[in-house]
Amino acid sequence: MNLDQVIQTFLVECQELLEQFETGLLAFDEGDVDPEVINSLFRAAHTIKGSSGVFGYTDIVAFTHVVESVLDRVRDGKLAIVPELVTLLLSCRDHIGQLVEQIVVAGGQADAETLAQGQVLIAGLQQYLGDTPAAAKPLPVPAAVPTAVAVANNSPCATADGNTASGNWHISLRFGTGILRNGLDPLAIIRYLGTFGTLCKVVVIQDALPPLTEMDPEACYLGFEISYCSEADKKTIEEAFEFVQDDATIHILPPKSRISEYVALIESLPEDALRLGQILVRCGTLTDRELDEALNLQAEAHPEERPPLGQILVETGMVQPAVVEAAVDKQKAKAVRQQTTIRVDADKLDSLINLVGELVIAGAGATLVAAETASPRMQEVASTLARLIEEVRDGTLNLRMVQIGETFNRFQRVVRDISKELGKEIRLQIHGAETELDKTVVEKISDPLMHLIRNAMDHGIETADLRQQRGKPAAGTVSLNAFHDSGSIVIEVSDDGGGLNQEKILAKALEKGLVAPGHNLTEGEIYRLIFEPGFSTAEQLSNLSGRGVGMDVVKKNIDALRGTVEIDSTPLVGTTIRIRLPLTLAIIDGFLVRVGHASYVIPLDMVVECVELSPEQQRESNSRNYLNLRGQVLPYIRLREVFNHPEGSISRENVVVVRFGDMRAGLVVDALLGEFQTVIKPLGRVFSRVVGISGSTILGSGQVALILDVPRLVRQIESVETCA
Amino acid sequence: MTLRIEEKEDRRCVFIEGEMTIYCAAELKGELVAAIDCDRPVEVDFSRVEEIDCAGLQLMLTLGMSNPDGRVYFGALSPAVSACLETFGLSPLPLVVAGRPAEPVALVEGAA
Numbered sequence: 001m002n003l004d005q006v007i008q009t010f011l012v013e014c015q016e017l018l019e020q021f022e023t024g025l026l027a028f029d030e031g032d033v034d035p036e037v038i039n040s041l042f043r044a045a046h047t048i049k050g051s052s053g054v055f056g057y058t059d060i061v062a063f064t065h066v067v068e069s070v071l072d073r074v075r076d077g078k079l080a081i082v083p084e085l086v087t088l089l090l091s092c093r094d095h096i097g098q099l100v101e102q103i104v105v106a107g108g109q110a111d112a113e114t115l116a117q118g119q120v121l122i123a124g125l126q127q128y129l130g131d132t133p134a135a136a137k138p139l140p141v142p143a144a145v146p147t148a149v150a151v152a153n154n155s156p157c158a159t160a161d162g163n164t165a166s167g168n169w170h171i172s173l174r175f176g177t178g179i180l181r182n183g184l185d186p187l188a189i190i191r192y193l194g195t196f197g198t199l200c201k202v203v204v205i206q207d208a209l210p211p212l213t214e215m216d217p218e219a220c221y222l223g224f225e226i227s228y229c230s231e232a233d234k235k236t237i238e239e240a241f242e243f244v245q246d247d248a249t250i251h252i253l254p255p256k257s258r259i260s261e262y263v264a265l266i267e268s269l270p271e272d273a274l275r276l277g278q279i280l281v282r283c284g285t286l287t288d289r290e291l292d293e294a295l296n297l298q299a300e301a302h303p304e305e306r307p308p309l310g311q312i313l314v315e316t317g318m319v320q321p322a323v324v325e326a327a328v329d330k331q332k333a334k335a336v337r338q339q340t341t342i343r344v345d346a347d348k349l350d351s352l353i354n355l356v357g358e359l360v361i362a363g364a365g366a367t368l369v370a371a372e373t374a375s376p377r378m379q380e381v382a383s384t385l386a387r388l389i390e391e392v393r394d395g396t397l398n399l400r401m402v403q404i405g406e407t408f409n410r411f412q413r414v415v416r417d418i419s420k421e422l423g424k425e426i427r428l429q430i431h432g433a434e435t436e437l438d439k440t441v442v443e444k445i446s447d448p449l450m451h452l453i454r455n456a457m458d459h460g461i462e463t464a465d466l467r468q469q470r471g472k473p474a475a476g477t478v479s480l481n482a483f484h485d486s487g488s489i490v491i492e493v494s495d496d497g498g499g500l501n502q503e504k505i506l507a508k509a510l511e512k513g514l515v516a517p518g519h520n521l522t523e524g525e526i527y528r529l530i531f532e533p534g535f536s537t538a539e540q541l542s543n544l545s546g547r548g549v550g551m552d553v554v555k556k557n558i559d560a561l562r563g564t565v566e567i568d569s570t571p572l573v574g575t576t577i578r579i580r581l582p583l584t585l586a587i588i589d590g591f592l593v594r595v596g597h598a599s600y601v602i603p604l605d606m607v608v609e610c611v612e613l614s615p616e617q618q619r620e621s622n623s624r625n626y627l628n629l630r631g632q633v634l635p636y637i638r639l640r641e642v643f644n645h646p647e648g649s650i651s652r653e654n655v656v657v658v659r660f661g662d663m664r665a666g667l668v669v670d671a672l673l674g675e676f677q678t679v680i681k682p683l684g685r686v687f688s689r690v691v692g693i694s695g696s697t698i699l700g701s702g703q704v705a706l707i708l709d710v711p712r713l714v715r716q717i718e719s720v721e722t723c724a
Numbered sequence: 725m726t727l728r729i730e731e732k733e734d735r736r737c738v739f740i741e742g743e744m745t746i747y748c749a750a751e752l753k754g755e756l757v758a759a760i761d762c763d764r765p766v767e768v769d770f771s772r773v774e775e776i777d778c779a780g781l782q783l784m785l786t787l788g789m790s791n792p793d794g795r796v797y798f799g800a801l802s803p804a805v806s807a808c809l810e811t812f813g814l815s816p817l818p819l820v821v822a823g824r825p826a827e828p829v830a831l832v833e834g835a836a
Binding site for chain 1: 746749752756776779781783785786812
């Protein structure tokens with residue numbers, strides 16, 4: 001077994017559970033006290049603890065155990081969720097994350113500072129348990145040597161912290177006669193139980209014991225009935241009897257209060273064709289072993305008289321009636337099929353997408369060859385092939401798409417923490433959470449967004465007093481908005497704060513020599529100055545922002561993703577920062593054009609229309625590069641000139657009108673060759689600085705076509721025009 | 725495991741020393757049967773029992789059972805034996821008081 005792989009899985013799961021934990025806690029802030037959320041919080045802590053235990057990370061187990069205990073009290077209704085508790089639990093979540101980082105990822109021990117912090121948190125948690133720091137709940141970690149055994153015969157089960165537990169387990173044991181000869185000892189087993197629970201009452205059943213003279217000293221005649229109080233789950237308790245289970249009859253009844261958990265679990269299961277017994281196994285009320293026994297009993301009964309499985313289970317006392325009813329309801333009810341997910345290695349996905357890319361190119365080649373043959377059947381087959389390939393392409397690319405909502409939701413925590421730190425009341429609104437984008441893009445956009453949000457909160461949103469003066473609501477709003485637009489995904493970070501101060505920016509830019517005095521800048525250009533390295537108009541530095549090292553890094557990151565950034569701001573009203581990112585990175589729908597002897601691809605999403613450039617229009621616009629398109633002015637460029645093709649005879653020219661954001665422009669080419677599935681092959685590093693080309697592709701004929709970087713080209717056109 | 729018999733003035737003292745476990749259970753049973761077979765009261769002393777398991781416990785239990793005339797009783801217990809009895813909620817009643825049995829004894833459930 002590859003331990004690294006398993007640990008990797010553990011880390012990923014831990015991450016997910018911690019996120020689930022945080023999301024659940026933040027929901028309480030909104031005043032949403034849903035019992036299912038509480039259950040999921042408990043389960044998250046419980047699972048982290050259990051998994052950590054498997055790997056022997058005792059520090060993590062110890063800390064998470066206390067968190068779990070507090071959540072258990074909440075779950076039982078003994079503790080109410082108050083804002084202070086939410087804050088404390090959020091800190092605990094961070095602490096667990098740190099422990100995982102230090103112990104699992106770095107592979108060492110938790111450092112002194114972290115441990116000290118952990119102690120503080122535990123002290124805080126124990127207040128909610130009603131504990132003094134000295135007394136701690138017994139941990140469910142089996143001791144190597146049975147040491148102090150918690151035995152309190154005839155006393156109601158009370159845990160060390162003074163709570164009455166939710167009920168006792170009942171364990172019934174009848175041992176086979178040969179058990180002692182096999183080297184097993186009931187005394188040792190029962191002592192072991194006492195290490196992770198309290199043996200509230202043990203009754204020794206001596207009925208089978210013969211008088212001394214007649215007994216076989218090596219045979220076991222004893223039975224035991226035990227009332228047992230423990231936080232451990234059924235499986236752990238059963239495992240105590242692992243070695244004797246073939247030689248003994250063991251019944252373990254869970255304490256009553258666990259039923260509601262089982263019932264709730266049953267109701268949340270997705271509908272499928274499982275029989276009642278298997279549903280109960282999944283619940284944990286039954287284990288596979290007991291189910292086997294029950295099934296055997298059922299098989300032994302006459303087929304005609306066979307009682308329903310549920311009845312057998314109740315009659316043998318294995319399951320409480322309420323649980324059985326719920327399971328039956330579950331089978332009758334029509335439940336929505338829950339979405340199942342499957343974890344996939346990212347590398348496998350990447351190689352699959354590469355293969356699909358090759359498939360697309362090969363398919364294009366096949367279509368070309370099919371077109372050359374005169375056979376209609378061949379062409380039909382090729383066309384079917386092309387269609388299927390397109391569907392496979394779309395499906396595969398979709399695999400890499402994730403909803404941006406996951407990332408957006410993480411910022412709730414950031415906003416909450418920072419608004420507390422700043423002493424401003426700020427809410428985060430999220431729109432368009434279902435918008436999907438490529439996984440790698442999501443990961444890389446997270447940091448820039450974080451910085452923009454921090455900026456908005458720190459510099460954008462004014463203090464409550466100032467806001468009230470300006471007639472705004474005391475609570476500021478930062479909103480995140482995501483949507484698709486012409487082949488790009490747009491993410492907006494808006495705030496209803498004070499807006500950008502143009503004069504200040506200009507003054508600072510002059511001061512720093514970024515702008516020559518007397519140079520007239522448009523509003524957009526002034527705003528874009530804030531992306532210059534080292535630029536900041538903040539009067540006060542905070543540890544959040546203001547040093548001037550943030551915005552240029554943001555811009556670099558966005559550039560690296562081949563995206564663009566624009567700023568919209570109205571003084572005293574607010575600011576919106578708009579980021580545009582390309583939607584897919586691997587395969588796009590392209591529009592093939594020819595200039596001279598070369599072919600170029602224009603991303604189809606950006607193409608608006610194609611127009612023939614008539615000779616009159618050619619003459620008309622020769623000097624000025626403007627086109628009159630149905631009464632609208634359209635700047636254009638000749639790709640021939642841009643890419644320095646030799647002058648040839650120009651018979652007819654066509655204009656491809658492209659759009660990027662609000663900007664429109666025309667690209668003049670020789671011939672239009674139609675739509676084309678384009679597999680993007682990156683340019684080598686040698687060509688990475690070429691302006692106007694964003695990649696290359698291979699045509700079905702084997703020829704290479706260059707993919708135009710439309711945003712750059714359009715920008716170029718725009719700036720040329722404004723300067724002229 | 726050794727079983728040592730001391731004849732005292734008013735009773736026979738049977739000292740069980742060492743282990744009372746499955747390994748010596750057969751041997752111990754044989755010797756116990758012989759040791760309690762007499763006309764005098766028999767005090768079984770467990771104060772030198774170092775280790776006890778269920779096999780040993782069973783022997784104690786049958787000792788207590790096979791005693792209709794109350795002749796056999798328990799003497800002092802070692803810590804190991806006390807712990808075992810406590811785990812199972814058993815206690816020998818009554819203990820020896822000043823070397824004289826108070827009543828017929830048997831292992832009884834209940835707090836000591």
